[in-house]
Amino acid sequence: MGNNNGYLPLFETKSSRRPFLIKLYVLTISVAICVIWVYRVRYLPVEGILERWAWIGMFFAELWFSFYWFITHLVRWNPIFRYTFKDRLSQRYEKDLPRVDIFVCTADPEMEPPIMVINTVLSMMAYDYPPEKLSVYLSDDGVSELTFYAMLEASRFSKYWLPFCKKFNVEPRSPEAYFQIEPLDDPVKTKEWLFIKILIDGRDPLAMDNEGQRLPTLVYLSREKRPQYPHNFKAEAMNALIRVSLRISNGPITLNVDCDMYSNNSSSLRDALCFFMDEEKGHEIGYVQYPQSMMNVTKNDLYGNSLNVIFKMEFPGIDANGGPMYIGTGCFHMRVNLCERKHCNEHKVDWKRVADIKIEGNARDLEEECKVLASCAYEENTQWGIEVGLKYGCLLKDGMTGSSIRCRGWRSVYFNPERKGFLGLAPTTLLQTLVQQERWSGGELQILLSRHGPFFDGYKNIPLKLLLSYCIYFLWAANCFPTLYYVVVPSLCLLRGISLFPKNFYGVMVHFKAGGMIKGFGCSKEQHPI
Template identity: 60%
Template structure:
């Protein structure tokens, strides 16, 4: 299918054999690009037709293929625009009261998932309050030790916490929505919905439905309407799912978190480090945009959202500013160690006990939490490594982009995370070997910080600290900084391997290595001299 699409784009026209094979291409004269083409809407299975049955003789549901129109002069709003087009087209075909949303890289893992969701919506006492039911996001291609981390703790601990404080956020996939809530209806205690058997007009042909629905998927349909503003999935954010969930909850609806024993849907995680970092940059940037906008939960949702739910969203909306604190403890302690400036109490001092206690308890809590939800100890170590990598690169670039956008120096861009990789990348991923095979400013930052801490330990080992001669005294005064540098060197071991020892195509490129070494040596020289 990918090959056919690319071939058609290169040719600029639809070959006769493909036009004859696929009815949807009948009206296509030419194809300029993936961003310039008319819509295709084709009823593949007409559920109203008595001949639409499976091999067991049971009726099949209506199945419709839709490609919405795209023109360069109209903003298509990425995923949000596609979802809104699907909402409108489905309202014309079935107008079903509930809508399931899953990403294109996910598949159903439990045929009973929808039935379980309906138990919430159709509850006679509390069902009328529920706008959507959110499943956790689970993945089928995770390695045993989750080399690039995972959303394990978020999905199994933090979303249930959301659920207890007013309802989980909408994460963009694995979610079943009530159509009225998704289309902008405000919640009311007097709202009563009568569930009736849905009957369609069998006299209407599939071809007439196709023709009518194409207008709903056109570029001009949303002009001067409330779509993307008060109706449907929200526009104007890199995390349209989070913004849409906030707007629904701000209208008085509540949501439900549902985690069955058998995962309902399985998706695919990025299999390269760069894709993972880019994905988290987009998430952090989009959520900080919401926090700094009129849709901040403390402003937008203060009337209908409880304060504890507003605070829950802040955990993610403030991901990006956390990068400054992380960059401080990654860089400043080593810099001051080289200059001979102690930042913490002596190891032998009573005031060192609180630091040891906090460090020990926080790490033990993190480890127990991760292992409790099914992870491994090595997986937890990988999670800590990714915690460091994301906060020093993804979140740092996210806040820089937000600053530039506020200064009107740039516009936010929706970057799609790559999920298709070649055999070498896939082999390294399965062997849990980090892949650094491309040049990126993110890799330059990671390598510079890793090398700077390594140079700091080397300098300490060869020269000690300039004004001290006794090793025991040095460790007593600078113990916490030395321990921190050792931990950072340990966490960054994959980077040292990719810089100095690896020969495969997944190593850090020579250009990145040279620049990083130069920056690390410059920082070390500034600290020492």
Template identity: 55%
Template structure:
């Protein structure tokens, strides 16, 4: 028999124009060397401004060093292209379970309607619904958020089949209705009629949720309709309460698991992990680790997607795109996570504060991908559960997509809830490796970056994919105070990584590609870079007021 030709599920192509850019970079480095030579050759002792001159030299040495590091992000750009048709041909009946984590923490900043629009958008993925499970982590333990999710579970029975029947994009109801204003309403009579009914249901749901938000509580009539509200009887505050867990939709609940067309809906779970004043909750990392444990007991999907509550799905094919990388027969074994870009729908035209992160998403992440993969950005990322839970990669590792069993087929939902609550308790992680070697790392403001670095240092690789139709759309900071707060957290967290045992300089040495080490160092040195920048911006101006120049004088001879 002839050998069957291997057809990859994705291809990797290198950026065109690399030779031109590298030639430019080399010429620029030569120019930088001339600047260094000038500074060194004009150092004089005992003259006014000598110390300032040395400071300028130190700043320029730093800028040159930092510029060299940034070349790792531009030297070897690669771009990916998945082949979803090949995935369907080979694995349509063997697609793995996918667990989706949506995280929210403050109902005042993250309104309930925004949260459930994100939840509904991921529930409507173009993927077998019986293999999808959606988990909402509510770190505020808000009754209103729970009520909104309960309303969304009922609305999903109409919304999910509507999306699949008419191939709706995007699948966030709010975003879809807004898009109709510019794209136009459907001309097909049946679709137009269904759209009218769906819009009416959505408006009614929105009014009920907005009323509850306005009054700060859920109406008594609504509370009596669902026993889940009884879990708030022992609730003291958002920082002091028991674990609140409710499985709202599940295929084992035969009375409340199907849409209006009779098809099973994705599982839907609400979780507010236990919080006590005497226990530090570790912010988003703690919430994600609780979700990891709880989901392993309820659905145990091999693939995990985590998204922020303000980052709705804009592309219903994203799950299949990601699986093309994970399930590739030759290269999929070593891939731990697939990172999609954070794209923003509210970016201003001029983008004064760089909130759209264009250079990072369009240039730097593809550059990191050329050396082993991008960093983990904290949202819009698909993970293998095994790698996220601390497994090290080895050459003997092999994807086993057929090993998913039916341990949950006959599970009793009340028993599942009670068993899972223990996994989200405050003291569960005591004397365990959670937050250290398992799950997301604790003790760092940028828990996502340090977790991604740790995963890559364990032998795994990652992939960056920026599809033509953006996978996720969210909200970027649009004011200076918002931008400063965000950049402060990033800079502080990245510097903390640099000074910790997980520094790419020594922890990554020998574990990841040297180019990837350089790339991580660019972000870890964001904060120190400001010192040289401030010096270079302020000192020359002050000395110029004293008549002491710190830059070469332009003369007629130099111009001739």
């Protein structure tokens, strides 16, 4: 673990090799895939234009599937797992822990009831972290009075809740999850307004809980939106939060979560800092991504919303190949990577100096200053959304932003501790799932084709292995064409008496399994339909 100078890392990485039998299985299938190619080339129909083209189409579809198979196993071949040493972090940095700014986004007070939002906010305020260094910002794009008053109540309730959590070491620290109460549903009206309120000013020595301990800063922000300005959804809300938080607390580390994703592990901040503050590798890490774990997935998980394959099998492998993409929630960032252009290897953060920076101005003045930063005209003729902050103009703005961070030379880390860091809500109906998947798959393809995407801008900084790994997601939407071809064309061809598969398909499988692969599909010319 440690090197010769007695340096002990703040985190370690263990690689877990896949079991031999699985590797053997992968190799067997790979050989079988080659046999399919041989079959397609060898038995290419010489007569009949239609047959010939249908056959060639099948061949291309199979080549596509083979490529997909290859990149999938490139990712799954050698996953890695990360472990942190929080005790070492405390020993070395307890006094100089950096400020952390947490961004929670909400948009729709009906779909995302205020009670759920404030539960998330309270769980974030209750992190096991010095409160004077913690700031929680809520961006409310739904401009809901109810959400605001819920936040006001939350700020009062936090005076009881935070000491309770700390005293009894409660987990999880979302009151609703802890007491397992069903959320309330309450429709509210919305209107346009620009509103910023520092509900708790963490610098104020009078901001105490009822046991005399300091409270974290708590800010409510409803940025300005007007019909003549595109509001760019969550991405612009996040950019407003980045600017406002820079003025109010300026934490060098930020965390962003969706409002339906509460903190399930009060040590997550310290875990994340073990990566950023590691003396040897920390300076190259741009963000630490947690999995999007769902709390409402049913046993049969009809629509595959648990995303288990992605987060249990693929992300550990992508981490081994160079680092995961940014998925928009449950992600810690170095603030500079969201604002600055390039990662510079020589630039190491002086954590002691950063911890000493003080924010001047009283809360009311800060609120007034921040109103300008959160107005809808602020970004006009600036680089926000293009070079700075979260990117606009793509269905998957988080993915695009993560990709551009990677293109600028930062590394990313995937961390999935035993006790889940965050728990969120998955879509519950088929329609919601389809809308989400359409957005994700279309967005991934957009990133691939984008002029600023990893293949154009990033090939110098992103290793080829990682680029190929990302292709599982980038090409997810494009997969529909060969799949459609494969299910539709053979059936249509059968109607005209054309078979695109070997006639004795069962025999083929037996031969194939028995190791008769060298003989092609195990069918002689006579057996072949053509």
